[in-house]
Amino acid sequence: MKLLTFAIPSYNSQDYMEHCILSLLPGGDDVEILIVDDGSKDRTAEIADEYERKYPGIVRAIHQENGGHGEAVNAGIRNATGLFFKVVDSDDWVDYEAYMKILKKLRELAGGDTVLDMFIANYVYEKEGVRHKKIMRYSSLPQDKIFTWNEAGRFHKGQYILMHSVIYRTAMLKLSQLELPKHTFYVDNLFAFEPLPYVKNLYYLDVNFYRY
Numbered sequence: 001m002k003l004l005t006f007a008i009p010s011y012n013s014q015d016y017m018e019h020c021i022l023s024l025l026p027g028g029d030d031v032e033i034l035i036v037d038d039g040s041k042d043r044t045a046e047i048a049d050e051y052e053r054k055y056p057g058i059v060r061a062i063h064q065e066n067g068g069h070g071e072a073v074n075a076g077i078r079n080a081t082g083l084f085f086k087v088v089d090s091d092d093w094v095d096y097e098a099y100m101k102i103l104k105k106l107r108e109l110a111g112g113d114t115v116l117d118m119f120i121a122n123y124v125y126e127k128e129g130v131r132h133k134k135i136m137r138y139s140s141l142p143q144d145k146i147f148t149w150n151e152a153g154r155f156h157k158g159q160y161i162l163m164h165s166v167i168y169r170t171a172m173l174k175l176s177q178l179e180l181p182k183h184t185f186y187v188d189n190l191f192a193f194e195p196l197p198y199v200k201n202l203y204y205l206d207v208n209f210y211r212y
Contacts, residue, residue, distance in 0.1 A: 001081060001082065001083055002029075002030065002031060002032040002081055002082035002083070003030040003031065003082060003083055003084065003103065003106055003107060003110065004027065004030065004031045004032070004082045004083070004084045004085075004086065004103065004106060004167070005031070005032040005033075005034060005076070005080035005081060005082030005084070005085045005086070005170060006024050006027075006031060006032070006033045006034065006086050006087075006088050007034045007036060007072070007073060007075075007076025007077070007080065007085070007086070007087050007088070008020055008021065008024075008033065008034065008035045008036060008076075008087075008088055008089070008090050009036050009038060009069050009072030009073055009076070009087065009089060009090065010035055010036060010037055010038060010040060010044050010048065010072070010090040011037075011038040011039065011040050011044070011066065011069075011072070011090075012040050012041055012042045012044060013040070013042075013044055013090035013091060014040075014042045014043045014044050014047055016090055016091035017035070017044060017047060017048075017090040017091075018047060019093055020088060020089075020090050020091070020092060020093050021033065021035070021051055021059070022093075023093035023094045023095075023096070023099075024088065024094060024099075025055065025058070025059075026096060026099065026100070027099065027103055028058070029057065029058065030103055030107070031058065031082070031103075032058065032060065032080070032081055032082050033051075033055075033058055033059045033060070034060050034062055034075075034076050034079055034080065035047075035048040035051065035052075035059065035060070035061050035062065036062045036064065036072040036073075036075045036076055037061060037062065037063045037064070038064060038066050038067060038068070038069075038071065038072040038075075039064065039065050039066025039067070044090075045061070045063055048061035048062075048063075049061050060079070062075055062076075062079055067182045067183065068181075068182050068183040068184060068185075068187075069089075069180075069184075069185075069187055070180030070181050070182060070183075070184055070187035070190075071180065071182045071183075073087055073180050073187070073191060074179060074180055077170070077173055077174065077178065080170050081170075082170055083106075083110055083169065083170060083171075084106060084110075084119065084167050084168065084169055084170060085167065085168050085169075085170040085173055086166070086167045086168075087163055087191065088210070089212075092164070092210065092211055092212050093211050094209055094210055094211065095124075095207075095208055095209055095210075095211060097207075098121065098122075098207035098208055098209040099209065101205065101207050102119070102121060102167075102205060102207065102209060105119075105203070105205055106119065106167075109146070109203060112146075114146050114201055115169070115200075115201060116146060116169060116201050116202075116203055117168070117169045117172050117198065117199040117200055117201050117202065118166060118167070118168055118169070118195075118196075118199045118201075118202045118203075119166070119167040119168075119202070119203050119204075119205070120138060120141065120161065120165050120166060120167075120202065120203070120204045120205070121165060121167075121204070121205050121206075121207050121208075121209040121210065122135055122136055122137050122138070122165065122206065122207060122208045122209060122210075123135075123136050123162065123164035123165050123208070123209065123210035123211070123212050124136075124208050124210070124211050124212065125212055126211045126212060135208055136159065136160075136162070136164075136165060137159075137206065138155075138159065138161075138165075138204055138206075139156075139159075140152065140153035140154055140155055140156065140159070141153065141202070141204040142204065143204055143205075143206060145203075146201050146202070146203050147201070147202055147203070147204075148200060148201060148202070149199075149202075152202070161192050161193075162188060162189070162192055163188040163189075163191045163192050164188075164210040164212050165192075165210065166192055168195060168199075172195065172198050172199070173195055175198060176194065176195040176197075176198045178190075178191070178194050178195055
């Protein structure tokens with residue numbers, strides 16, 4: 001079984017998608033990269049197939065009729081074989097050093113006695129032309145340990161969990177029967193919050209992983 005499945009929802013995103021894929025490939029055989037071509041009209045489908053041929057066993061191309069971002073995420077969940085699952089939008093990417101630290105920690109936690117449901121890391125707003133990037137950190141959460149909701153502190157104003165910051169246990173996601181709506185904008189919050197009643201054990205790593 002793969003350690004971590006990444007789903008890349010892609011619609012007419014050829015200009016950005018390769019940068020996203022290249023940022024994920026250093027995970028090697030530990031990861032599965034699902035490129036979900038959501039009815040694209042540009043070269044997205046062709047690029048997805050090229051990467052599947054070039055990286056067999058790591059990259060898989062999934063082609064479907066256009067159903068919107070939510071249905072692309074749904075397809076990722078349905079096809080995921082990794083122990084953990086994360087969505088990375090096709091115009092975003094991940095930081096290499098933070099990525100390696102997260103994979104190392106996930107390997108360690110996967111071999112432990114406690115089942116981890118949710119892994120949290122920081123994300124960064126990479127707005128063009130801005131010198132100081134805004135980083136979303138979670139200072140109210142315990143560090144260097146698996147914890148439960150009872151141990152989590154209060155979030156500060158403007159501090160919130162988004163899809164960008166979470167990695168879920170795949171089996172838990174499927175158990176929650178999460179089904180995002182088709183042809184609907186802004187389903188990110190549904191992905192971040194609907195599974196939370198099923199989350200018992202969490203881990204927070206203070207690294208700037210996701211670049212948004």
